[in-house]
Amino acid sequence: FVGSGKRGIVMNNEIIRELITTALETRKRSYSPYSKYAVGAAVLAESGSLYCGCNIENASYGATVCAERVAIFAAVAAGEEKIKAVAVVGGPADVRDVMPDEASPCGICRQVMREFGDPAEMEIIIAKSINDYRIFKLAELLPESFGPENL
Ligand code: THU
Numbered sequence: 001f002v003g004s005g006k007r008g009i010v011m012n013n014e015i016i017r018e019l020i021t022t023a024l025e026t027r028k029r030s031y032s033p034y035s036k037y038a039v040g041a042a043v044l045a046e047s048g049s050l051y052c053g054c055n056i057e058n059a060s061y062g063a064t065v066c067a068e069r070v071a072i073f074a075a076v077a078a079g080e081e082k083i084k085a086v087a088v089v090g091g092p093a094d095v096r097d098v099m100p101d102e103a104s105p106c107g108i109c110r111q112v113m114r115e116f117g118d119p120a121e122m123e124i125i126i127a128k129s130i131n132d133y134r135i136f137k138l139a140e141l142l143p144e145s146f147g148p149e150n151l
Pocket of ligand 1: 103
């Protein structure tokens with residue numbers, strides 16, 4: 001949990017900056033001794049609160065959890081039911097602030113995002129830095145998806 005406050009629940013430049021800044025800050029706490037690839041994520045929930053995550057690896061590699069899922073699960077554990085946006089930044093662990101490349105969310109994380117919002121509305125910010133990013137709708141990243149309405 002990062003905090004809540006005056007911020008509205010619509011995406012504007014201030015919220016985008018806050019999401020990317022939070023993702024970059026949280027990335028510093030990445031536990032990634034195996035891949036040495038550090039990822040940070042920030043979630044904007046429907047309440048207006050922000051939640052953060054970093055990737056957390058494990059000596060049993062398959063137990064690793066991505067930054068995006070850590071942030072989404074933190075939001076859900078705090079009582080959030082809907083997610084409006086997710087920001088993600090990733091790159092070599094020894095790099096700070098400006099990533100050499102984009103870190104695009106993995107397929108498992110896209111499916112987890114799908115559970116907690118309308119794919120036509122949810123926005124995914126893939127950032128290299130505070131002023132170098134692209135924004136996608138989840139539906140663009142996960143077309144023809146399967147979700148809660150299908151059950
Ligand atoms: N990783 C993430 O945290 N998010 C992504 O979207 C891609 C991959 C992590 C998992 C692992 O700790 C490292 O990056 C290399 O795959």
